[in-house]
Amino acid sequence: MRIAVIGAGPAGVRAVETLVAAGHRPVWIDEAREGGGRIYQRPPQSLRRDARMLYGFEARKAEGVHATFERLAPVVDWRPETLVWHIRPQARRLSTQHQGRTQATVDYDAAILCTGAMDRVVPVPGWTLPGVTTMGAAQIALKTQGCSIGARVAFVGTGPLLYLVAYQYAKAGVTVAAVVDTTPFATKFAAAPGLLRGGATFVKGIYYIGWLRAHGVRVVEGATPVAINGTTDVQGLRWRGSDGREDLVACDAVGMGWGLKPEAQLADLAGVPFRFEPLQHSWIPECDTSGRTPVEGHYLAGDGAAIGGADVAELAGARAALALLQDAGQSVDAVRVAALDRALAGQQRFRIALERAFPYPAALAASVADETLLCRCEGLTAGELRAAAREDHDVGPAPEMNRAKAFTRVGMGRCQGRVCGPAAAEVLAASLGRDVASIGRLRGQSPVKPMPMLVPEATP
Amino acid sequence: MSETCDALVLGGGGAGCSAALHLAKRGLRVILLERGLVGGQASGVNYGGVRQQGRHAAELPIARRSREMWGRMREIAGTDAEFTVTTHLKLARNAEEEAELVAYLDIARDYGLSLRMVGSNSIHLEYPWLSNSVVAGSLSPEDGSANPRLLAPALAHAARAAGAVICEGTRIVELSYAGGMFLLRAEDGREFQAPLLLNVAGFWGGAVAEAFGEKAPVAPMSPNMMVTEPLPYFITPNIGVVGGNVYLRQIPRGNVIIGGGHGESDPSKPWSRALPEVSLQTQAHAVALVPELAGAHVIRSWSGIDGVTPDHLPVIGPSRTTPGLFHAFGFSGAGFQLGPAIGAIMTELMVDHATDVPLDAFRIDRFQTAAGDTP
Structure with missing residues (x-):
């Protein structure tokens, strides 16, 4: 066989x-x-x-x-x-x-x-600046190349990887400017009884958070990212705390990710x-x-x-x-x-x-500001996708994801929606006033990843 | 309960949406029935060529009329669907192919389409990115391209605004005719009635005709399409070749859209997809024509389902069996440019019972043998 x-x-x-x-x-x-x-x-x-x-x-x-x-x-x-x-x-x-x-x-x-x-990404103003990577990419840079994504790195997102990567960076000698978790402490706390089933995995998670705090790394929970500051490179990470106040740390790189x-x-x-x-x-x-x-x-x-x-x-x-x-x-x-x-x-x-402890922040993704770049391959903003959901859209409103792709080019670029897809779905669903599960998903097409066209066999 | 109107349009491709718009503008109560979303098959997934050059002479009067409408698309449909006059350059790769291009000049001239021959010296001066395999070309200055994903939805949107009812997600499972009325029943039980029925159902048009006792051999055909990542913009004309094994165009954004050969499909689902072997073969043809494309990344391939007839010409005109029934289907991979005019022409046939455009070559009974049966 x-x-x-x-x-x-x-x-x-x-x-x-x-x-x-x-x-x-x-x-x-x-x-x-x-x-x-x-x-x-x-x-x-x-x-x-x-x-x-x-x-x-x-x-x-x-x-x-x-x-x-x-x-x-x-x-x-x-x-x-x-x-x-x-x-x-x-x-x-x-x-x-x-x-x-x-x-x-x-x-x-x-x-x-x-x-x-x-990684799952939520677009934040400035997320396409050089120096911003996904959490997974930040970890691979460290693991595989022995490189840090910056000298002073902030991490934003949620999920176990957030604390693990921050810990690994700090252990490797990189200054971790802040760890900004979009999940409130209470959500994680509520899930704790179930997490105890994870035994060692759960204990490790607690260990990373404790270690980071003990080493003076700022850990913020229940935060809403506002922007990654900078024009040609990363200057800082800005967020709004659970108390509604804005805060900022200076950094030269940001790792971001909301689960996988x-x-x-x-x-x-x-x-x-x-x-x-x-x-x-x-x-x-x-x-x-x-x-x-x-x-x-x-x-x-x-x-x-x-x-x-x-x-x-x-x-x-x-x-x-x-x-x-x-x-x-x-x-x-x-x-x-x-x-x-x-x-x-x-x-x-x-x-x-x-x-349950680290939920995907669907509301955050759905509320990406109009002027924020949503689909980086095609240079499409969240506002442009929202426009395609409106009754007055010039070719009619897009009722589902593949039609939105056809109308706006969202997810049509090199990544084929692998990066922007989840957030784009939240934006479109919210604009249509519908549940995200009801607007479908981007159809897969070959090639699975960009593939170079080959030079035909040279004839002598 | 059934909904009654003046005209039913079966199929939401470019031709159907244009027909719904034109019929509504003439004051008819129109309902368009579409199984999926408008422009979901051949009209929405095709290459996007707005091309007259190279067409069969019989199609040229329709193509000429459609080209005039493409120029007014913003006024007609509220958007130009990215229609751009890029010119169309058809290439010859040997003397025989060049002779074919020369012979076509006279046909085109008879229909008022002016073409310009670009000889072996000037072709490489004017288009230095073409490989040496090209020996000549024929340029059609008024041809171009548009975004196929936008045309049918835009026409449907305009048709709605003109009063037509567009029913998407409506799969018709039963068709009948009695007492001067067509009765169409959808999968979900809804019924639609009208004295006029326009069959613009693409590949599925053959089955619709058959439901009224008319045989037209239509086979499914899936264009094998792909697109590259954005590259610096250098291929300005829409490019075709004699024989048609590859066609390509670049949009100002930089992506190169490449077609050639056929994919696989299952019209019963409907499902279609590009075939990997065909994509690789077409890539080789494309690179052989434009060597700079070597190494460019292909980021996506796709297909759809069109209907092809034995003579590669569509069926257009009134039914020979059923009064009030009209056909326009089986565009055999070349219907995108024609769609807007088909809607206008069918409206004339259905409302005025006459049109200036000669349609004899497209009669549905042309496939019948002497025995009265289809071959």
Whole structure:
């Protein structure tokens, strides 16, 4: 059986491990040079540092994933630096491009998509200044390149990553100017009983916050970001506190992010239906707890299926591989399946509490000021999108996201809505006076990421 | 309960929306029925060429009339739908293709369309970014391009303002004719009645005709389209080639829109998508024509569903079986430019029972064999 696994993060590694143990030799594809995914991304050889320094508490897990990857890569059809830019579920064929140069197709009988996640962004005036990155990008710069995004960095957003990245930056010797959390303390406090289910994960979260405060880092909760100051570069971060007063810290870089969302374009192209998940406040591809999608032969695992974090991804990767084997008629270890299902169910309860503790600030996104740039690729402001929802719009009002895209170009640029999509949906839904789940989502189209046109073979 | 009006328009593409506008302006109570959103298929996803050059001679009178309307689109529809006279340059890559361009000059002249031949010396002087594979070109100064995502919605918006009722999300599942009235029933049970019915249902137009006992062979056809990231603006004309395996244009924003070949589709959903192999082949053709495009990033591909007939000409005109029924469908990938005029012409046929535009080549019964059956 020809099996393709796309993604070599924690989910992909554990999926391939399970398949290899069952005697398969899958095609394994990742955009990166090595396995580990974004969460356990490794520096280039010349910048290698101690895992403990790079991954902190997660060092042991990271080393486990890396070691497994290194054991597996030589025994499977490992294809690094390869973008899967299209998938045809009926033909069961992947279109890939290696290093932006070589095209290849991969035919498969079953595929596990472990495509990971990306940051969710709320546009704030000044968010496109050089020196502003997503939280994930700030973390990768540190982990992979040993670089900070600035000398004096402020972080704004919400979610566990906010405190983790701030902590990692401070530990690395960067001045953290402030950590500005849009979630009030009370919201997190209310979710605390559920968070206790997370055990060590929850304790680590508390530890980061405590450590930051103990080291004199300013931590603000329940704040509303007002602007990132500066004209050619970042000068400061401005916010309004829960008491309504405006405040400002000087900084030369800002990391921002409001949780993660699945990178699910391949699942979309594969024809997997999506549903709006109210708790994550996000569209997610449909699959059962084992990763089976309604499209036969196609499985999802990890953050690409629904945000669950690295630990869930490892469990889900193994579980999806077992589901695939079961569906192929191979016998699998029932005890292991049951153990994985139990562990995943436990994690799910913690996840629910985590989402409640750090909710996506939909109202903040919906109220992005008219003059603020919303879609950076196409240079579209929030006001221009709002105009497309009005009755007097010159080609009529746009009743849903894809029509709004057609009319205004929102989400039509290089990112194809991966960055602006969530906030744009909030802006449009609010303008139409409708629920965000009722206005649809931007349709996925190939290529999954921008792909260079190739020079035709030179004729001598 | 059924809604009764003077004319039903079945299909919300460019032609249907234009017809709804023109019929409403003539004082008819019009209801337009569209399965999805207006301009959702061929009219909305096409390349956006507003091109007369290269058309079959029979289409030129319609194209000429439409071109005149495109020039007044802001007045007609409240927006120009980004219509820009960019010129259209059709390229030859060998002597045989060049001969074809030369032969077409006379056809165009007969219909008042003036073209200019650009020979092998001047073509590379005037368009230095073209590769050496190009040997000549034919320039149509009054052709251009527009934004296909805007035309049908703008015409529908204007039609509404003129009093037409536009019913989107209305899938018709049953059509009948009795006692001089057409009765159309939607999936959700709503019924619509009128003495006039205009079939502008694109690919689905064939099935509509068949419901009234007329066979017109229409196959689904999905243009394979893609667009690059913005590049410095250098390709001013809308570019085509003899044979048509690639066509491309750049908008002032910098994106290059490239088409060629066909994607895959399932009209029953409806669903369509560009095919990766076709996209790569078309990219190679594009780079062979404009070498500077090598390395440019393609950011999106798409398709839609149009209807193609065996002779690649649309069906336009009155039904041969049912009084009050009129057809305009099967534009075979070349309907975007014609849409505005089709609406005006069909209105003349339906209201005045006559039009100045010759339509004989588009008769629905042209597909019938001597045996009276479709081949």
